[in-house]
Amino acid sequence: MSYNLLKGKRGLIFGALNESSIAWKTAERVFEEGGRFVLTNTPASMKLGSVDKLAEQCETIVIPADATDVVDLENLITKGMEFLGGKFDFVLHSIGMSPNVRKGRTYDDLNYQYLHQTLDISAISFHKVLQSCRKLDAINDWGSVVALSYVAAQRTLYGYNDMADAKALLESIARSFGYIYGREKNIRINTVSQSPTMTTAGGGIMGFDKLYDFAERMSPLGNATAEECADYVITLFSDLTRKVTMQNLFNDGGYSSMGMSLAAMSVYREGLDYTDVKDDKSKKKKV
Numbered sequence: 001m002s003y004n005l006l007k008g009k010r011g012l013i014f015g016a017l018n019e020s021s022i023a024w025k026t027a028e029r030v031f032e033e034g035g036r037f038v039l040t041n042t043p044a045s046m047k048l049g050s051v052d053k054l055a056e057q058c059e060t061i062v063i064p065a066d067a068t069d070v071v072d073l074e075n076l077i078t079k080g081m082e083f084l085g086g087k088f089d090f091v092l093h094s095i096g097m098s099p100n101v102r103k104g105r106t107y108d109d110l111n112y113q114y115l116h117q118t119l120d121i122s123a124i125s126f127h128k129v130l131q132s133c134r135k136l137d138a139i140n141d142w143g144s145v146v147a148l149s150y151v152a153a154q155r156t157l158y159g160y161n162d163m164a165d166a167k168a169l170l171e172s173i174a175r176s177f178g179y180i181y182g183r184e185k186n187i188r189i190n191t192v193s194q195s196p197t198m199t200t201a202g203g204g205i206m207g208f209d210k211l212y213d214f215a216e217r218m219s220p221l222g223n224a225t226a227e228e229c230a231d232y233v234i235t236l237f238s239d240l241t242r243k244v245t246m247q248n249l250f251n252d253g254g255y256s257s258m259g260m261s262l263a264a265m266s267v268y269r270e271g272l273d274y275t276d277v278k279d280d281k282s283k284k285k286k287v
Contacts, residue, residue: 005238006035010084013037015094017049020199023094024054025230031058033234038080040065067095067125073132087140090237093129093147096122098163107161115162122166130177142186144237149191151256159207171248178246188245190236195223195252217263219253
């Protein structure tokens with residue numbers, strides 16, 4: 001159902017890869033709500049996905065850009081405004097990747113070059129987007145910027161690895177830049193902490209299927225889907241949330257407020273073997 005919440009608004013959406021991605025679902029919902037936008041992803045990602053199909057469906061274009069490259073970003077922003085005929089009213093940052101996770105490096109055995117790449121791609125790129133937009137005066141007054149995060153920014157979740165550090169930095173950037181942009185142009189910046197979601201990026205995390213199942217059992221409302229995340233993001237892009245800024249907003253079915261649910265407790269068994277810490281004697285049963 002459409003409410004025309006974004007009628008007349010223009011935007012920029014990073015990270016749509018395929019039909020399972022949150023950015024893809026958000027783009028579809030923006031289009032349904034009357035918004036216009038430009039899509040972007042890295043040239044390498046565009047070869048792997050089908051973003052051109054989404055662009056055709058939403059009557060827009062895709063501008064290839066590396067979000068870690070400021071020159072690329074400035075070109076993207078300039079061309080995006082030219083295509084849309086004006087400044088942006090909303091921006092979605094849906095970018096995240098960890099070479100350490102992809103290569104199976106555990107948190108106590110990180111490759112530091114990979115760590116730098118994780119932080120640059122997944123968090124510092126957000127700062128680069130915001131700084132480039134500000135330099136080019138690319139976002140209208142009362143505009144809205146949203147980045148996707150995860151509860152591992154605040155809590156330790158086995159297997160999420162250095163992406164947790166990246167998400168913590170991402171949320172800090174939203175607060176720090178949110179003050180600057182809010183004070184200057186009433187532009188609001190928020191992060192959405194989403195449930196584990198069956199996307200291409202999520203599937204690369206160690207033990208993701210078990211993490212997804214655990215969150216589903218723990219959450220009173222169950223995990224939020226990619227479509228439900230897109231719905232939430234739409235409200236943040238709309239004028240209904242004009243005074244919401246510098247927040248990390250949980251869209252996770254209540255997971256972030258839970259300690260233990262009956263559903264999770266019912267499948268818990270004493271003495272489960274685990275191998276993430278080899279010599280943790282405190283977890284071994286006494287004979």
